[in-house]
Amino acid sequence: MKETIKLGLILFIITAISAGVLAVSNNLTKGKIAELEMAGSMEALKEIFGEDSKFKPLDEGKFNEIKGNNESVVEIFEAYSGENLNGYAIKMVSKGFGGDLVTLTGFSIDGNVKGMRLVEHSETKGLGSKAAEPEFYNKFADKIAAEEITVETISGATVTSKGVMAGVNAAREVFNTQLSN
Template sequence: MKETIKLGLILFIITAVSAGVLAISNNLTKDKIAEIAMAGSIEALKEVFGEENDFKALDEGRLDEIKKVNESTEEIFEVYSGESLSGYAIKISSKGFGKTNLITLTGFSLDGNIIGMRLVEHSETEGIGSKATLPDFTDRFQGKNASEEITVDTISGATITSKGVMSGVNEARKVFNEQLSN
């Protein structure tokens, strides 16, 4: 009995030390991880809206209100041309092939036209579902208007991924229409 308690205590100490080390390393790296994620978002924003624009994350309080209504919303950015608000970029999570996460970033002008779309995160099959990142597919969304459901031709062999991306774009359209457009 004493041996069992001794082994349990040793196991508890090892587990507690391991958890402490993990907590410390998480605390040390979380800011860097957030910085890398933001840099990826900024790069995608520049691809969609162009280098000459400035991007500002939507006010945290307002973003939280939107997330309560639409849980798939990841981030929203205001896009500025000089001092003037010129549009919004909305990051949405949707499901792809095998229920994997797809993160799309859709840019809207203030009049509701899609400026561009990028699939910024995915784990789709290389050479099949990953084709959704190529301009041949992403450019199909450009110029579509947010006033109606957005559909484009799917990628042959990657129908589920294509529909997942369209779902993300349409969720972004919904957020734009219901929460951001005036």
């Protein structure tokens, strides 16, 4: 009996130390991870709206209101050309074959899709991962945001394709109901 308690106590101590080390390493790396994610978002935003565009996060109050109505919203950016509001970019989470898909969809002020990028995924290499390639994401450009957006699916990656379209259409719904005038 004493041996069992001793082994249990040793296991508890090892587990507590491991949890502490993981917590410390998480705190040390979370800033860098957030920085890398933001850099990836900015790169995608510039691809969608152009190198000369400037971006700023949507007003926090407005963002929180939108996020309260739609938990799939990750971030919303305003896109500017000089001082003029050029459009919005909405980052959404949807479900794919391999897990979460994070899409970034840009909308122009006139109600058209400027472009879409798949910024995070864990889809099968060579199949679902094709959704992050220009041959697929360029199909979304110039679609009308007032209508449901559909594109031809990737052969062999229907679940991924439909997940991306779900993310784009959820972003379209946010744009139409919360951001367009």
